[in-house]
Amino acid sequence: MGAAASCARPAGTALNGGAVAKAPAALHRARKAVGEVLDPEGLTLVACSGGADSLALAAAAAWHHGRSSGPLAAARVGGVVVDHHLHPDSAVVSGRTVSQLKGLGLDPVRIYSADVDPESALGPEAAARTGRYQAFRDAMAELGASRILLAHTRDDQAEQVLLGLARGSGTRSLAGIPPARGPFRRPLLGLSRTDTEAICRHYGLDWWQDPANSDPRFLRSKVRTQVLPYLERELAASLRDSLVRTAEIAAADADHLENQAKQVFPTVLEDPDHTGALRLKLKGLRAEPPAIRRRVIALAVAAAGGANPSFERLVAVEKLVAGSRSAGPVELEGRVTVSRGTRGTPDYGKLVVVPPSG
Numbered sequence: 001m002g003a004a005a006s007c008a009r010p011a012g013t014a015l016n017g018g019a020v021a022k023a024p025a026a027l028h029r030a031r032k033a034v035g036e037v038l039d040p041e042g043l044t045l046v047a048c049s050g051g052a053d054s055l056a057l058a059a060a061a062a063w064h065h066g067r068s069s070g071p072l073a074a075a076r077v078g079g080v081v082v083d084h085h086l087h088p089d090s091a092v093v094s095g096r097t098v099s100q101l102k103g104l105g106l107d108p109v110r111i112y113s114a115d116v117d118p119e120s121a122l123g124p125e126a127a128a129r130t131g132r133y134q135a136f137r138d139a140m141a142e143l144g145a146s147r148i149l150l151a152h153t154r155d156d157q158a159e160q161v162l163l164g165l166a167r168g169s170g171t172r173s174l175a176g177i178p179p180a181r182g183p184f185r186r187p188l189l190g191l192s193r194t195d196t197e198a199i200c201r202h203y204g205l206d207w208w209q210d211p212a213n214s215d216p217r218f219l220r221s222k223v224r225t226q227v228l229p230y231l232e233r234e235l236a237a238s239l240r241d242s243l244v245r246t247a248e249i250a251a252a253d254a255d256h257l258e259n260q261a262k263q264v265f266p267t268v269l270e271d272p273d274h275t276g277a278l279r280l281k282l283k284g285l286r287a288e289p290p291a292i293r294r295r296v297i298a299l300a301v302a303a304a305g306g307a308n309p310s311f312e313r314l315v316a317v318e319k320l321v322a323g324s325r326s327a328g329p330v331e332l333e334g335r336v337t338v339s340r341g342t343r344g345t346p347d348y349g350k351l352v353v354v355p356p357s358g
Contacts, residue, residue, distance in 0.1 A: 023202055026195035030060035033187035034149065035072060037180070038064055043076045043145040046106065047136060050081070050097035050208035053151035056196035057188055059203045061149060062104040079109040080139040080148070082132045084116050086212070093208050100205055112139055125218055140183060147183045155193045158243040159223050161250075162231075170311060171254040176247035192240075261295030264288060268296065270350070278304055278353040282340070285321050285351060293318065297338075297351075304355040306336030321351060329354075 038044045038061070046061050048054040058079060065077040079101040083094040094111050101109045114131030116124060136148050157176045164173040179186050188196065200207050216222045232239045268284035278300050285293050294314045301309050309317070309332045316330045320340040328339030335356035341347025 024195070024198040026191055027060065027199045027202060030056060030188060030191060030195070030199060031063050033190060034060045035064055037147070037149065037185040037187050038072055038075045038077070039146045040072050041074050043078055043143060045078050045080045045136075045139055045143065045145045045148045046101070047132075047148055047150050048079050048081055048097055048101055049151075049210065050093050050100075051151075051210060051213075052200050052205075052207040053153055053156075053188065053193065053196045055097075055100060055203075055205045055207050056191075056199035057149055057151040058101055058104055058106060059199055059205065060187075062106055065105050065107075077106050078143060078145065079106040080136060080143075081109070081111045082114050082135045083111055084114055084128050084131065086116060086128070096206075097208070104203070108143055110139060110143065125220065136184075147185055150184055150186050151188055151196070152177050152186045153188050153191050153193055153196060154244050155224075155240065157189055157247055158240040159220060159228065161243040161247045162223055162228065163220065168311075171250050171257065174246060175251035175254050176244075178251070257291050258295055261292050261299060264292055265296050265299045269300070276304065276355045279341075279347065280351040280353070282321060282323075282349050282351055290318070293321065297321075300351075300353045301332055301334070301336050301338075304336050304353045306332050306334030306356070309333055317351075 034057070044061070046054065046058045048058050061077045064072050064075055067073055067075075079098070081094050081097050081101070083090050085091075087093070098109050098111060112135040114128070114135045116128045116131060118124065120127035122130060139145065140148060160176040161174055164176070167173065177186060177189065179189055197207070212218060213221055214225050216226065228240070236242065264284070268281045270279040270281070272278050280296070280300055285296065288296065297314060297317050298309055301307075313330065313332050317332070317338050320326070320328050320330060320338065323340070327342050329337040330339070331337050337354045339352050339354075341350045341352060
């Protein structure tokens with residue numbers, strides 16, 4: 001894109017100052033979706049990279065900022081821009097983004113730095129994401145915000161589901177990007193990138209094209225620019241819609257299964273001992289179908305301070321539950337170990353989940 005204007009033109013104003021066509025339908029949908037997730041009593045921040053998606057989100061949110069009446073009269077909307085310093089012009093992009101956010105009426109607007117360690121074991125994409133989310137939390141604490149809006153769209157959702165399929169992930173992974181998690185809200189999951197670009201054009205916003213979004217060295221970029229377009233040409237033009245529908249179905253299924261597991265967990269759990277070890281009754285675990293049993297085991301691992309176990313590790317624990325020859329231990333992510341109590345010991349008939357030591 002060319003150089004951005006210092007501030008956005010208000011809706012209803014064209015480049016020459018004359019009237020423009022009425023607002024695109026996507027803008028009304030975006031405003032409605034944003035209005036449903038704003039904090040009605042306080043400050044909500046919009047995370048903005050300067051791209052079309054996040055600028056469109058900011059424009060939709062700004063419409064609610066400072067309204068004199070209605071259920072969102074007390075709502076305030078600000079912006080947070082995270083500079084990873086990954087590009088030579090990142091400071092210029094960040095400054096231009098701040099100007100456009102202020103031009104939309106967002107207040108306060110702040111820039112936060114989140115440098116990415118090129119040697120991080122997480123890899124550049126994950127390391128940048130970790131730093132970005134920490135910057136979001138820092139912004140919330142400093143500015144007194146209760147939540148942050150993120151600009152993921154239907155296209156992001158389709159990419160996420162396809163990545164989950166490629167990894168052979170479970171139901172929760174196929175559910176894709178959640179509309180809400182903790183303080184984060186994603187109101188644009190019902191809109192496409194075409195929609196967000198239309199909103200930006202309506203407001204006269206000049207968005208930044210992040211070169212990383214088309215860099216084939218990054219897996220998500222390759223999915224976006226090569227894999228999905230190829231599959232749409234060769235399989236079905238409506239593939240993105242199908243992937244998004246898959247996410248909606250999987251999310252409902254995952255929610256139900258996880259709720260069922262949460263109900264079962266306390267019925268098979270014994271009180272932890274002084275070491276924090278958890279004991280699950282094998283008889284109760286064996287009575288549950290695999291989909292519930294695995295989730296109960298994962299809940300126990302999380303309660304012991306471990307990370308979410310991989311499918312392969314869960315299968316190994318299930319063999320302990322089934323009474324295979326080995327009684328363990330099986331080591332899981334986060335240095336949690338799981339073993340089966342053997343005959344003649346106090347833990348006979350129990351699955352023992354031991355937290356990491358030290």
